Amino acid sequence: MFTLATLLVLAGTFGLGLVLVEAARARAPTPGGAIERTGLALLVGLGSTAVLATALIAGLGPPAPFATRAALLAAALAGAGAWIRGARARRARAKSRSDAAAEGCECPPWTTLDRVLALALVGFTGFAVFYAASMPMHLFDPVYHFAYKGKLLAHEGFGGPSWTDLEGPIGRIITHPDYPPGLPALHAVVAAAGRQFDEDATRALMGAFAAAAIAVLFAALRPRGRRPALIGALALAGLPLLYYSQLPRNPVDFDKDELTFVSSLDVQPGEFGRAALALAIGAETAQRRFPHLGPFQLPDGWTLDGAGDFPLAALLLGALVCLTRAAAGARRAAGHDPEWRGEPAGGAGDGVLAGVLLGAAALMKNEGLALGAMALIVFAVRCVIAPGSWVRARALQQSGWALVLFVLAVAPWMVLRRDIPSIDENYPAAVLRMLGIGDAPTAGPFDHSPGSLGAAATRFPVVLMGFVQSSLNPLRWNLVWVLFGAVLAWRLARPRALLHHPLAVPLAVVVGAWALYALVLLVTPWDLAVLYTTAIPDRLLLQVAPVAIWCAVGLAWRRISPEQP
Amino acid sequence: MSKRDGPGSRGGGTRASAPPPRALRLLFFACVALSILPALFGLHYARGYWNVRAGKSIAEQRASLLGVNWFRPAFTSFLDRLDRTLPPQSHVLIEPVRAQTTAGRSRWHLFLNHYAYPHRFYTRQSAWASGTLVDYPRWIEHHQRSLGLEQRLADEAAIRERGIDWILRIPIGIQFRASQVELFKRGASGWERVDLAPPRAGAEGADDWQEPTGGLLFDSGQAESEPEGP
Numbered sequence: 001m002f003t004l005a006t007l008l009v010l011a012g013t014f015g016l017g018l019v020l021v022e023a024a025r026a027r028a029p030t031p032g033g034a035i036e037r038t039g040l041a042l043l044v045g046l047g048s049t050a051v052l053a054t055a056l057i058a059g060l061g062p063p064a065p066f067a068t069r070a071a072l073l074a075a076a077l078a079g080a081g082a083w084i085r086g087a088r089a090r091r092a093r094a095k096s097r098s099d100a101a102a103e104g105c106e107c108p109p110w111t112t113l114d115r116v117l118a119l120a121l122v123g124f125t126g127f128a129v130f131y132a133a134s135m136p137m138h139l140f141d142p143v144y145h146f147a148y149k150g151k152l153l154a155h156e157g158f159g160g161p162s163w164t165d166l167e168g169p170i171g172r173i174i175t176h177p178d179y180p181p182g183l184p185a186l187h188a189v190v191a192a193a194g195r196q197f198d199e200d201a202t203r204a205l206m207g208a209f210a211a212a213a214i215a216v217l218f219a220a221l222r223p224r225g226r227r228p229a230l231i232g233a234l235a236l237a238g239l240p241l242l243y244y245s246q247l248p249r250n251p252v253d254f255d256k257d258e259l260t261f262v263s264s265l266d267v268q269p270g271e272f273g274r275a276a277l278a279l280a281i282g283a284e285t286a287q288r289r290f291p292h293l294g295p296f297q298l299p300d301g302w303t304l305d306g307a308g309d310f311p312l313a314a315l316l317l318g319a320l321v322c323l324t325r326a327a328a329g330a331r332r333a334a335g336h337d338p339e340w341r342g343e344p345a346g347g348a349g350d351g352v353l354a355g356v357l358l359g360a361a362a363l364m365k366n367e368g369l370a371l372g373a374m375a376l377i378v379f380a381v382r383c384v385i386a387p388g389s390w391v392r393a394r395a396l397q398q399s400g401w402a403l404v405l406f407v408l409a410v411a412p413w414m415v416l417r418r419d420i421p422s423i424d425e426n427y428p429a430a431v432l433r434m435l436g437i438g439d440a441p442t443a444g445p446f447d448h449s450p451g452s453l454g455a456a457a458t459r460f461p462v463v464l465m466g467f468v469q470s471s472l473n474p475l476r477w478n479l480v481w482v483l484f485g486a487v488l489a490w491r492l493a494r495p496r497a498l499l500h501h502p503l504a505v506p507l508a509v510v511v512g513a514w515a516l517y518a519l520v521l522l523v524t525p526w527d528l529a530v531l532y533t534t535a536i537p538d539r540l541l542l543q544v545a546p547v548a549i550w551c552a553v554g555l556a557w558r559r560i561s562p563e564q565p
Numbered sequence: 566m567s568k569r570d571g572p573g574s575r576g577g578g579t580r581a582s583a584p585p586p587r588a589l590r591l592l593f594f595a596c597v598a599l600s601i602l603p604a605l606f607g608l609h610y611a612r613g614y615w616n617v618r619a620g621k622s623i624a625e626q627r628a629s630l631l632g633v634n635w636f637r638p639a640f641t642s643f644l645d646r647l648d649r650t651l652p653p654q655s656h657v658l659i660e661p662v663r664a665q666t667t668a669g670r671s672r673w674h675l676f677l678n679h680y681a682y683p684h685r686f687y688t689r690q691s692a693w694a695s696g697t698l699v700d701y702p703r704w705i706e707h708h709q710r711s712l713g714l715e716q717r718l719a720d721e722a723a724i725r726e727r728g729i730d731w732i733l734r735i736p737i738g739i740q741f742r743a744s745q746v747e748l749f750k751r752g753a754s755g756w757e758r759v760d761l762a763p764p765r766a767g768a769e770g771a772d773d774w775q776e777p778t779g780g781l782l783f784d785s786g787q788a789e790s791e792p793e794g795p
Contacts, residue, residue: 001623120600127607134614136626138633140669148679155683161727162685169716170658170723171691173678200623224582231593238600243607279605424696447699479596486592487585525699556585556593 002133003201005194009049009186010208012072012193015079017045020356022086024349029329031090032219032344039215041079042208043318044353046186046311047360051409053185054363058412061157068192107226117230124237125214131243132207132304137199142306144175147199150187154197158416166421178422180413182363183308199306206304206311210242213314213546220321220550223344224557232553235483236546241476241538242303242310275475308365309539315364316371317546319357320506323379323402326350328502330394331386343502343559351398352405359409366427367543369410370516371509376403378508430523449525456522463521466528467514470538480549481541484510487552503554506547513544634739635676642764643743644680647733649762650748651684657731658724659688663745664709664737667702671737687729689720705737732756 218233286296325346358372383395432438450456471481627636693704734747749756
């Protein structure tokens with residue numbers, strides 16, 4: 001629900017984001033358009049608030065209501081000041097040259113199709129905000145993994161027995177105690193701003209993450225043309241998984257045991273039609289009118305209810321957009337490079353923003369730490385193989401800024417985490433066990449983590465089937481992953497050009513994320529057939545879905561540099 | 566594609582980029598066109614919101630989500646009675662009893678732990694109680710089969726050390742049976758049974774589970790407004 005606390009937190013975080021984005025882009029060759037700066041400011045504001053709140057609660061204890069409100073108000077005012085100063089500076093620069101031309105954006109007349117796409121985009125974005133703000137938080141993970149920890153941070157802070165008293169014969173109850181505290185910290189800030197804990201007030205912030213990600217994606221694709229930008233942003237805004245994931249009936253029989261799962265594949269051709277009918281006229285009406293076709297049940301959604309997957313996805317997208325801008329700044333300054341000419345270019349400030357966003361992503365869910373590290377490593381490797389020593393030095397300097405901010409953002413949590421027992425899903429230990437380096441797997445009928453590479457190999461078809469079943473399901477993804485695969489296959493015909501493409505780093509992160517998720521599923525202690533009923537691997541793939549859409553559209557619509565005929 | 570995009574654009578692009586081959590372009594438009602289903606979901610959701618939840622308090626809105634078992638009156642009424650029975654910030658040991666299932670929706674200890682905060686809840690083998698559904702059956706089994714008198718006596722020191730003065734025994738099932746919950750308080754002669762505070766006026770019927778009578782999670786309210794057939 002939108003409460004006064006929600007609005008105050010939104011104003012404060014947006015203001016903080018504006019201050020940081022305006023400062024970071026003050027000297028950038030291309031400062032970005034209003035949509036990009038607005039979306040990025042929301043992401044940076046929400047992310048840096050999560051980072052700062054985590055650090056402050058770790059050091060000072062639960063947030064004080066008066067200080068929190070004062071800080072949020074000050075940030076909102078500072079943001080307004082930064083916006084005004086930035087607008088004046090941009091007007092002054094515009095007198096000497098056209099920003100639009102500098103961004104490579106040409107503006108042909110709007111066609112009817114463009115208008116329809118734009119209308120749908122605005123409609124979906126508005127619905128995402130309304131949906132997040134109008135539904136009480138009600139799903140297991142958002143409430144018990146994230147909101148409960150927010151309650152602890154709002155009342156007790158870190159480090160007490162609520163976090164650590166788990167290993168004796170008697171202890172406290174807390175699910176996934178070592179999940180990172182970014183979203184719980186936002187819960188605590190909202191609670192302090194409103195003087196009472198209110199998980200539904202924090203849920204409304206999920207709509208801000210959605211709107212910000214859509215805006216950043218649109219802006220990142222805009223240099224390729226208005227229509228590709230509209231298509232890409234609409235592919236994200238209209239993604240079914242944003243709104244529902246628990247489909248009426250799975251097309252695979254999940255009642256079977258894990259090892260017989262693959263042979264249980266049983267596609268239901270009528271499933272799509274049943275779901276479409278339930279969505280179109282309502283489940284109960286469909287059941288009443290067509291009882292012989294049922295059962296009809298409307299799907300329910302995970303991703304905007306307050307779990308960490310979508311905030312992670314939005315922050316990762318923002319970070320990679322900033323990293324790509326930083327790289328483009330170095331390339332552009334170096335001179336001719338046909339693939340990069342016309343790409344929006346940033347400077348060291350974009351490296352800083354990327355570090356903040358990656359750090360915030362790491363505080364949203366455990367996968368964020370691995371994805372953030374992966375993004376920085378891939379970017380650094382890309383810098384090293386870039387042509388020209390000057391470009392290498394400049395790009396490495398920018399990735400250095402990102403690395404420093406990333407480490408600073410996650411450091412408080414890494415220190416706190418040492419005292420929190422890992423009670424259930426310890427994936428690094430499970431990987432070591434699979435490789436025969438660590439302890440033997442826990443005895444008992446419930447732990448399915450493999451104790452050897454051979455055991456993992458028998459699980460591989462089940463993992464593969466999970467990915468195939470998820471990514472090809474139009475009721476969850478439309479055709480996003482089909483498109484990603486098709487565009488990748490098309491561009492792989494020219495691997496050298498792909499390697500030097502501006503989107504090579506985001507592309508590598510998406511592919512690396514799939515490999516990471518496959519590894520996680522190979523070693524998970526869960527029964528995979530049961531795990532798949534909890535919208536896995538969909539929720540994992542969502543973490544890189546916005547980046548995948550960016551890559552698919554960005555690779556499909558190739559930029560035409562001024563030199564090309 | 567519109568001719569106004571100009572030569573070189575071949576539809577779908579501006580002069581800033583070259584569009585993909587036709588097959589890929591069709592795939593992109595198919596992807597976007599499939600958004601019609603989320604759009605229909607959005608319309609249905611908005612209609613349900615205005616019919617059922619708009620203008621209501623958060624408690625009433627939660628109660629309208631019939632598929633969420635921790636929002637059912639049997640549980641929310643029990644939370645209120647428990648809160649009025651316990652002193653502020655009590656330390657309570659939860660013991661699962663009479664387990665009928667190990668389904669995720671039967672983990673009432675987790676639901677209590679969140680919604681009855683700031684009362685502090687403890688349990689035996691809390692790592693299993695807090696873990697995933699993989700661990701949950703172990704926790705139930707520990708209480709059903711492994712927990713003998715000897716272990717209970719051994720646990721007493723840890724219970725005293727944590728200032729636990731209350732024990733709550735909860736029957737484990739998907740339906741919450743408030744009338745079967747037992748509350749004990751540490752007294753001079755050991756653990757003594759304590760009655761919960763009575764339900765508030767108007768909530769008497771909410772003590773035990775009632776099956777949903779109509780509608781699912783996103784019921785539009787349309788079914789309730791239409792008369793039932795003969």
